Amino acid sequence: DGGITQSPKYLFRKEGQNVTLSCEQNLNHDAMYWYRQDPGQGLRLIYYSQIVNDFQKGDIAEGYSVSREKKESFPLTVTSAQKNPTAFYLCASSTRNTEAFFGQGTRLTVV
Amino acid sequence: RKEVEQDPGPFNVPEGATVAFNCTYSNSASQSFFWYRQDCRKEPKLLMSVYSSGNEDGRFTAQLNRASQYISLLIRDSKLSDSATYLCVVNPSGGGNKLTFGTGTQLKVEL
Numbered sequence: 001d002g003g004i005t006q007s008p009k010y011l012f013r014k015e016g017q018n019v020t021l022s023c024e025q026n027l028n029h030d031a032m033y034w035y036r037q038d039p040g041q042g043l044r045l046i047y048y049s050q051i052v053n054d055f056q057k058g059d060i061a062e063g064y065s066v067s068r069e070k071k072e073s074f075p076l077t078v079t080s081a082q083k084n085p086t087a088f089y090l091c092a093s094s095t096r097n098t099e100a101f102f103g104q105g106t107r108l109t110v111v
Numbered sequence: 112r113k114e115v116e117q118d119p120g121p122f123n124v125p126e127g128a129t130v131a132f133n134c135t136y137s138n139s140a141s142q143s144f145f146w147y148r149q150d151c152r153k154e155p156k157l158l159m160s161v162y163s164s165g166n167e168d169g170r171f172t173a174q175l176n177r178a179s180q181y182i183s184l185l186i187r188d189s190k191l192s193d194s195a196t197y198l199c200v201v202n203p204s205g206g207g208n209k210l211t212f213g214t215g216t217q218l219k220v221e222l
Contacts, residue, residue, distance in 0.1 A: 033210065035212070040213055041214065042213060043155070043198070043212040043216050045211070045212075048209055056209075078164050090154055092210070094210065098143070099145050099157045099160060099200075100157075100210050101157075102154035102155055102156070104153075104154050105153075
């Protein structure tokens with residue numbers, strides 16, 4: 001089945017640690033996105049990539065980093081510079097001017 | 112002005128009611144528009160795309176008004192299962208692919 005897979009579903013991070021969230025898609029989509037959602041809030045764009053080896057900052061990129069070495073994969077690293085990382089992280093993919101398909105999300109909690 | 116704006120609600124309506132949501136966007140060059148539904152603690156899922164001529168899918172009707180730069184979603188004969196947050200999504204760049212989400216409108220359908 002084609003789709004987009006995020007892992008892990010739940011992640012706990014100690015203060016000062018970097019953690020990496022995985023996002024893989026087999027839909028052959030060019031564009032991939034990372035969003036952050038806080039409780040009761042909308043989606044905010046962290047980074048997006050329209051093509052392999054290229055990505056752009058979204059509205060809240062500080063404290064995050066990404067890579068796009070393969071079309072299928074767009075991992076997100078939450079660095080220790082992100083002061084309030086506890087949130088629901090959503091990865092999505094799309095082709096040009098079409099709808100986005102989402103993974104099931106990763107809930108990150110700082111302990 | 113935000114790129115995409117929605118009334119956050121909540122809209123509390125009785126079962127069987129008709130309810131309408133509006134969403135305004137700031138970039139007049141925007142090319143594609145969508146409505147997504149998000150259930151609590153889940154990923155957003157596409158409800159319907161919005162076409163210039165308007166489109167209907169069962170109890171749901173979407174409209175686009177380019178002159179006034181807004182899209183709308185009409186839900187007729189509301190069901191309890193329609194309770195969710197409805198997200199307006201716009202691709203503002205036209206030639207590229209940077210989907211921008213509104214903060215969502217919460218709908219609660221009650222007995």
